[in-house]
Amino acid sequence: MELPRLRLLVVGEELDEAELAALKFLSLEHVPMRRLEAIQKAQDFFEALQEKGMMEAGSLAFLKDLVNCAKGCAWQHDEMVSCTSFSRYLLFQLSEDITEDELKSFKFLLGKELPKCRLNPKTTMLDVFIEMEKKGILGEDNLSMLKSLCAEINIVLLKRIEEYELNLFGKTKQTKKGHARWLASSVAPDSPGSWNESSQLEAYKMTSRPRGVCLILNNHNFAKAREAVPEPKKLKDRHGTDVDAVALRRVFGKLHFTIAEYRDLTAEEIRKIVNIYRCEDHKDKDCFVCCVLSHGKKGIVYGVDGQEVPIQELTTSFTGQNCHSLAGKPKVFFVQACQGDACQKGVTIETDSGEQDSSVETDARFQLDCIPAEADFLLGMATLQDYVSYRSRRQGTWYIQALCQHLEYSCPRGEDILTILTAVNQEVSRKSCEPNAEKQMPQPSFTLRKKLIFPVN
Structure with missing residues (x-):
């Protein structure tokens, strides 16, 4: 058996069903769809390519290009392939x-x-x-x-x-x-070094596996608070928050963080959980992330019992003085909650693509000045001070969903967190809540000293 046909036999035996389907899809411009639909085996696919003159004189260059495309490495060199x-x-x-x-x-x-x-x-x-x-x-x-x-x-x-x-x-x-x-x-994904070579600003080290802990405090059921708090301040259940938690787990899992989610915590339980991670040894980790999903008001978040926890208490727990193993490392907090009762009006109203979800609610409020004066902190807020933020019962919150989508899209491209949060600002600011077209504008604040980039590799 001549060498090319022997190599085809070996390649065919290594292809699974999904890989063969990918090769067929990528070759649709060369082989008629009807012909490809009848193919179930790799050898039949190779014969179809030969019939169309795509593998003449024993050359496997076209097939090699197809396989490279299917593996996502077809464009790694300057030469252009012509298989698709x-x-x-x-x-x-x-x-x-x-x-x-x-x-x-x-x-x-x-x-x-x-x-x-x-x-x-x-x-x-x-x-x-x-x-x-x-x-x-x-x-x-x-x-x-x-x-x-x-x-x-x-x-x-x-x-x-x-x-x-x-x-x-x-x-x-x-x-x-x-x-x-x-x-x-x-x-x-870009290699982490490629950004450092072309950028004048140094980037935080982000090479440990895992990168660190992503702590998610997810409060949904506020029945205890409703029993304790008289009207009209009763706190509603935060329907849609689990959609946010799923998105956060997915994205930060891909970014190589260890996920630690806690649901429906009282104020005292929030303090205990935060203290556990404050006392943990983070010396082999490069970063710490905390995502707070709850009701709140100016300067605080609520436990599910309606009791208050100051935001500053959460963030300052992880300063270099209080958590030595995180000194000099980025501490990132994303907080989904309103910062007031006011509704923001847009100058030019822009709507979301597709149908608006009529079941949009607001979270209670809280304040921005909760970030420690110490370096290496980032606080991502869902909205501006004094304004509400919005949560869909079906699709989660505007802010967390946009944050997760942009992290998932931009981190593999080597973009830094502040660039990503600017894109999140743009995304959320384009949304509007009917019937009065209320708007929302997130706001990050930070004391970062370097670029913060989450490489996917």
């Missing part, structure tokens, strides 16, 4: 990043557009894209339907497509080399 188009590679990368829950959302929203028999539990995201192409609602120059779906399901996916369009159709024409580099940067 930019748009098809973009779709493939999107399919790799879409979660199971997001896939279910795509299937649900496409229920009227695509045959139900094609949207069964075994249907993959690549299958969905293929069915959309068959229906003529998806193509290289026809991404409007896909963009609308992504706007409803995950704004980060929409931003990926918009960035692709900007690079492809923007006023500044890019060479194929330049576009290839963009594709690589959009799907592969």
